[in-house]
Amino acid sequence: MDVTALEAKGFVSVKYPRTLYHRVQQTMASWEYFCELPKEEKVKLAGGDRLHDFGYMIRKDKGPRADRKEQLHVSERQLAELHKKASTISDRRAVSFINDVGVLIRESQEIVQEFASDVASMYQLDGFERDVMSSKERWTFRYLHYFGGDMLSHAHADRGGFTLHLYESDKGGEYLSFDGVWRSWPINKRNTIILPGMHMQHRSNGKIKALWHRVRANPQTIQKGRFAMVAFIDFLWTHKYDDSKRRLQDFEEGFNYDMPFTEFQKLFTPA
Numbered sequence: 001m002d003v004t005a006l007e008a009k010g011f012v013s014v015k016y017p018r019t020l021y022h023r024v025q026q027t028m029a030s031w032e033y034f035c036e037l038p039k040e041e042k043v044k045l046a047g048g049d050r051l052h053d054f055g056y057m058i059r060k061d062k063g064p065r066a067d068r069k070e071q072l073h074v075s076e077r078q079l080a081e082l083h084k085k086a087s088t089i090s091d092r093r094a095v096s097f098i099n100d101v102g103v104l105i106r107e108s109q110e111i112v113q114e115f116a117s118d119v120a121s122m123y124q125l126d127g128f129e130r131d132v133m134s135s136k137e138r139w140t141f142r143y144l145h146y147f148g149g150d151m152l153s154h155a156h157a158d159r160g161g162f163t164l165h166l167y168e169s170d171k172g173g174e175y176l177s178f179d180g181v182w183r184s185w186p187i188n189k190r191n192t193i194i195l196p197g198m199h200m201q202h203r204s205n206g207k208i209k210a211l212w213h214r215v216r217a218n219p220q221t222i223q224k225g226r227f228a229m230v231a232f233i234d235f236l237w238t239h240k241y242d243d244s245k246r247r248l249q250d251f252e253e254g255f256n257y258d259m260p261f262t263e264f265q266k267l268f269t270p271a
Contacts, residue, residue, distance in 0.1 A: 003118045010178060010211040011195040012115065013186055020107050021189070024229065027104045028167050030097040031143045032227060035070065041089050045072065045082060054078055055085075068147045074098075076105050077137040105141060112139075112164060112233055115194055123204050131236040132161070139233050146215075146226040153215035155253045158197035159241045160234045165193050169227040170220055176212040176254050185213070198241050198248070198256070199234070202268055206261030212254050239268040 005012050016024075034042065039058070047055030055078075058070045074082055079102050086094040113133055120128035146152045152172065165173075165187060174182045175195070185193055195211040215226070241248065245267060256264060 001114055001118045003115070003122050006119075006196060006208050010175060010209060011185070011193045014111060014115075014192050014194055016190055016192055017111065020111065023100075023104050023107050024167050027097075027100040028143075028169075028227060028229060030093065030100045031072070031145070031229070033093045034072075034097045035145045035227075037089070037091055037094065041091065041094070042070070044089050045085050045094070047078065047081060047085065055082065069152075070145045070147075072143045073140050074101055074105075074143075075138055075140050076102075079105070101141065101143075105139070108139075108141075108164065108166075108231060109133075109136060112136075112231075115162070115164075116235075119204075119208075123207055125204065128203065128235070132233060135235045139231055141231045142229065144226075144228040144230075146221065146228075148217070148222050148225045152217050152221060152226055155212055155214040156249065157210040157212045157256065158195070158232065159199065159210075159248060160197040160232050161199045161203070161237075162194055162196045162233050164231040164233060165195070166231060167227070167229040168215075170218065172216045172218055172221060172226065174214055174216060176214075178209070178254075178257055180254060182214070197232075198267075199237055199239075201256060202239055202265060203235075203237055206259075206264055209257055238271055239265075240271045241267060242269040245269075 001012060001014065003012055042056055043058075045056040054073055056070070056072045059068065079098065083095065083098045083102075086098045089095075113129065116129040116132040119125065155176065165185075168187060171184065173185045173187060175185050177183050187193060195213065196208045198210045200208050201210045215228075
């Protein structure tokens, strides 16, 4: 895997293994079926809230950063509980969906480990692969259904370790290049991307930058909405981003690209 692209482009392009690609397609078909269920059935998979990021959630915010979507967050450690909840839903598509999620989580481990191994070697990050793989029960897989509108996801950098982008039903995803230009990201049926988050920038002493990205609407998604799936890969680390000092959304887009690491690390606090 060419992880040198992290410094040149800000992300790594990954050729989909055939089996993983087919598993992604199957799981997304299950998610789309699940989204067709009545709201009173879907909320039976609610298991947390916006702070704990667990289970089914629906958001219809208002205002300049409105976020209108339904989503499901699940990690390996929550599969048993979600499967139990799904069994209370009359439509068996709910159980099928959770089963597909479990298989996908297991089959995603190989590509995550390859990335972690190559990054550890390239940037001499002792213990990085171990820290990533020992945290696999906490990796969060997010299933998204945007309801439509002019902007689907506002510009942001992920605050965790790194993000494996698994699926999008329509074009619209963009990343902010290091020269300050918004560009379409290269995702298709054969290739996906892995992009770093804030913890990754801290873990690499600033060598790897957290990549800013967004999702813009187009005529198709304005009318019919958009489906997507990502996996947030966190890892054991000694520090976490400290919102009490400054909220990430209050910074200018790409603020971290040129920020000296001595200043960047002040945004973190011991975990």
